[in-house]
Amino acid sequence: MYAALWRLLPGGVFLKLIQLTIILVIVVFVLFEWVFPWIAQTLLSEQSTVE
Amino acid sequence: MSSPTRPSIRKRTKLMRVTGVTGEVLITAGALMGLFLSWHLVLNDTIQGDRQNQSASALAQQWQAPESSSAEQNQAAAIVNPSNEEPPVTVSPAEGEAFALLYVPRFGPEYVRTIAEGVDVESVLNSRRLGVGRYLESDQLGDYGNFALAAHRTTFGAPFGDIGELRVGDQIYVEVPEGWHAYEFRNLEYVWETDVQVLNSFPKLQEEVPGYRVITLTSCHPKFTVSERVIAYGLYSGWYPRDGGPPTEIADLVKENS
Numbered sequence: 440m441y442a443a444l445w446r447l448l449p450g451g452v453f454l455k456l457i458q459l460t461i462i463l464v465i466v467v468f469v470l471f472e473w474v475f476p477w478i479a480q481t482l483l484s485e486q487s488t489v490e
Numbered sequence: 491m492s493s494p495t496r497p498s499i500r501k502r503t504k505l506m507r508v509t510g511v512t513g514e515v516l517i518t519a520g521a522l523m524g525l526f527l528s529w530h531l532v533l534n535d536t537i538q539g540d541r542q543n544q545s546a547s548a549l550a551q552q553w554q555a556p557e558s559s560s561a562e563q564n565q566a567a568a569i570v571n572p573s574n575e576e577p578p579v580t581v582s583p584a585e586g587e588a589f590a591l592l593y594v595p596r597f598g599p600e601y602v603r604t605i606a607e608g609v610d611v612e613s614v615l616n617s618r619r620l621g622v623g624r625y626l627e628s629d630q631l632g633d634y635g636n637f638a639l640a641a642h643r644t645t646f647g648a649p650f651g652d653i654g655e656l657r658v659g660d661q662i663y664v665e666v667p668e669g670w671h672a673y674e675f676r677n678l679e680y681v682w683e684t685d686v687q688v689l690n691s692f693p694k695l696q697e698e699v700p701g702y703r704v705i706t707l708t709s710c711h712p713k714f715t716v717s718e719r720v721i722a723y724g725l726y727s728g729w730y731p732r733d734g735g736p737p738t739e740i741a742d743l744v745k746e747n748s
Contacts, residue, residue: 471529485710487710489683
């Protein structure tokens with residue numbers, strides 16, 4: 440899986456590393472901004488009220 | 491260096507390849523779960539907390555009268571005393587709407603949150619821009635009785651994360667367009683989640699006790715669990731009209747937001 444990704448990216452080792460960093464940043468941003476909030480809201484929505 | 495090992499790679503069986511990919515998938519899943527937990531339990535309290543703070547600052551800005559800013563600057567150094575006027579009663583808006591601002595200096599020098607109507611988990615308590623809500627069954631802000639609020643103690647911005655750090659005598663300020671209500675923190679109490687009597691007009695008492703304005707903050711206890719509730723009570727300590735300037739303790743923060 441990751442070996443295939445490494446082969447797919449163009450350029451030398453340095454360029455590949457830069458591209459991987461960018462991909463990682465985008466993935467983390469998407470997770471933090473949309474995916475994780477959705478999971479938290481759906482699965483871990485705990486009460487903090489008295490009722 | 492290459493000739494003896496290369497051919498053996500090419501001879502990798504299908505089983506080996508499946509095992510390799512499965513391993514990578516599992517490692518990735520583990521890393522994602524670790525990332526999620528650190529986000530949910532730690533990082534997001536800062537991320538979402540900052541956003542809730544920003545939306546509160548934006549609301550504070552709307553309430554600043556443009557001409558009063560110079561007057562407030564002149565008074566910045568003086569000690570502002572509460573007024574003898576009767577505080578105004580804020581009639582709450584529709585559910586999910588912010589109508590007041592909460593300042594608790596003990597929760598940090600920059601701390602300000604909106605107070606929204608209702609304690610709906612999804613639309614208020616978990617919200618990225620709200621976070622603190624008023625119990626619909628509690629009394630109106632400024633009126634006699636109990637003004638009761640709820641917020642998360644951990645996760646979703648954790649507006650009441652430091653509720654356990656409150657000390658007797660700490661001030662809790664609530665801003666409305668007309669000025670600032672001040673309450674003085676009195677005590678904490680730990681109750682079961684079913685103990686709705688903390689929301690009574692005078693907390694825990696069935697009968698009416700005239701002449702008291704109380705603020706009640708409710709949150710989860712112990713941290714990261716929902717088995718009990720921690721309750722913080724405060725008693726009214728004064729009304730500061732907007733013309734007279736903000737209470738000294740939060741004057742800098744109010745000025746910063748104007």
